[in-house]
Amino acid sequence: MGPRPAASARPSRRRSPRRRRAILASVNEPLSFRRDRRTTQLHDPRRDFALSAIESEIRYDPLTGESARICHFAPPPAAPPDLGAIAEARRATCPFCPDRVELVTPRFPESLVPGGRFRRGEAVVFPNLFPYDDLSAVAVLGKEHFVPMSDVPSSLVATGLGAARDFLRAIAPRLGGAGLYGLVTWNHMPPAGGTQIHPHLQVVATSEPGNALRRELAAERSWLEERGRPFAADLLKAEGAAGRRAGTSGNWTWFAPFAPVGVLGDCRAVLPGKSTVTELSDEDVLAFAEGLRRALRAFARAGLWSFNLTLFPDRFGERTGAHWLSARLLPRLYLDNLLHVPDASYLQLLLGERFSMAWPEEVAERLRAEFGEG
Numbered sequence: 001m002g003p004r005p006a007a008s009a010r011p012s013r014r015r016s017p018r019r020r021r022a023i024l025a026s027v028n029e030p031l032s033f034r035r036d037r038r039t040t041q042l043h044d045p046r047r048d049f050a051l052s053a054i055e056s057e058i059r060y061d062p063l064t065g066e067s068a069r070i071c072h073f074a075p076p077p078a079a080p081p082d083l084g085a086i087a088e089a090r091r092a093t094c095p096f097c098p099d100r101v102e103l104v105t106p107r108f109p110e111s112l113v114p115g116g117r118f119r120r121g122e123a124v125v126f127p128n129l130f131p132y133d134d135l136s137a138v139a140v141l142g143k144e145h146f147v148p149m150s151d152v153p154s155s156l157v158a159t160g161l162g163a164a165r166d167f168l169r170a171i172a173p174r175l176g177g178a179g180l181y182g183l184v185t186w187n188h189m190p191p192a193g194g195t196q197i198h199p200h201l202q203v204v205a206t207s208e209p210g211n212a213l214r215r216e217l218a219a220e221r222s223w224l225e226e227r228g229r230p231f232a233a234d235l236l237k238a239e240g241a242a243g244r245r246a247g248t249s250g251n252w253t254w255f256a257p258f259a260p261v262g263v264l265g266d267c268r269a270v271l272p273g274k275s276t277v278t279e280l281s282d283e284d285v286l287a288f289a290e291g292l293r294r295a296l297r298a299f300a301r302a303g304l305w306s307f308n309l310t311l312f313p314d315r316f317g318e319r320t321g322a323h324w325l326s327a328r329l330l331p332r333l334y335l336d337n338l339l340h341v342p343d344a345s346y347l348q349l350l351l352g353e354r355f356s357m358a359w360p361e362e363v364a365e366r367l368r369a370e371f372g373e374g
């Protein structure tokens with residue numbers, strides 16, 4: 001008799017015998033890292049037009065099957081511009097600096113947030129003046145106008161993430177709670193879409209979490225149903241065995257994913273057993289902030305100075321165990337600082353195709369050096 005799904009799977013629907021056999025067959029199937037190698041022949045002007053073979057690779061995400069191209073011809077990133085000068089140029093008009101935040105940022109209705117703004121330590125949460133959902137907020141992390149990616153204090157992140165968590169805890173019941181997703185994201189500096197230099201998070205409560213998260217959650221539910229264990233448990237084991245683990249901070253595990261998203265690599269963190277930001281303990285928040293500081297420093301050492309960060313939660317009240325809370329860290333860059341050439345083009349935006357010029361295995365090595373596991 002074959003292995004049976006563990007009790008945590010939900011055999012709630014009646015299935016055909018064929019479907020049941022397929023499920024039983026897949027229970028012990030290992031997670032697979034599928035890749036296709038490609039070779040292009042060309043006469044290379046950089047080598048006196050010698051006939052040359054240039055290799056690239058297409059990798060497939062082990063959960064969704066989505067493809068990602070790796071073309072390893074990355075020149076080192078251009079030297080960062082004068083970030084201090086950019087920050088200073090915006091200081092006088094910054095709406096998030098302590099002397100202006102009270103005067104120029106919007107307030108929530110009293111019925112939603114008594115006092116109009118939500119505060120935790122030096123962090124302050126208020127409505128986004130340009131909302132894109134029923135509840136769309138901004139969390140200013142602290143008083144500091146500019147923090148370079150190379151030195152993001154973990155205390156700043158812990159304060160901001162803790163404020164976002166507490167805000168979502170307070171606000172979710174007033175919005176109907178279960179069924180909503182509490183998203184926390186960060187766009188740092190202009191290449192990442194950050195329109196304000198001053199460090200701030202976006203905090204959104206929504207029933208529509210976005211295509212990527214929706215696809216992942218659906219695939220994870222199928223994984224749990226078919227194999228009786230959460231996808232992320234298999235993923236952490238497999239990424240570790242493949243040498244892409246970066247290290248740990250508290251209960252978080254950090255790694256460079258097999259099928260990358262970023263042009264110069266990216267990084268993920270997974271927290272076993274919890275699925276929403278509101279479930280984070282103070283220790284989880286502190287540990288995440290410390291891991292993020294290390295990961296950011298690793299990318300900054302490679303010449304990067306901008307990033308997107310998004311926490312991927314399940315919906316409030318979801319108790320299937322299919323999803324473990326994860327965070328995606330995506331360094332962003334101008335391919336040319338003078339022309340402001342962005343790192344996204346038709347591939348990512350119109351074809352939905354990931355494109356990287358860095359091997360995740362090398363990214364993992366750089367990350368490990370910061371996590372003390374190199």
Ligand SMILES: [Zn+2]
Pocket residue numbers: 091094095096097098144145146198
């Ligand atoms: Zn400021």
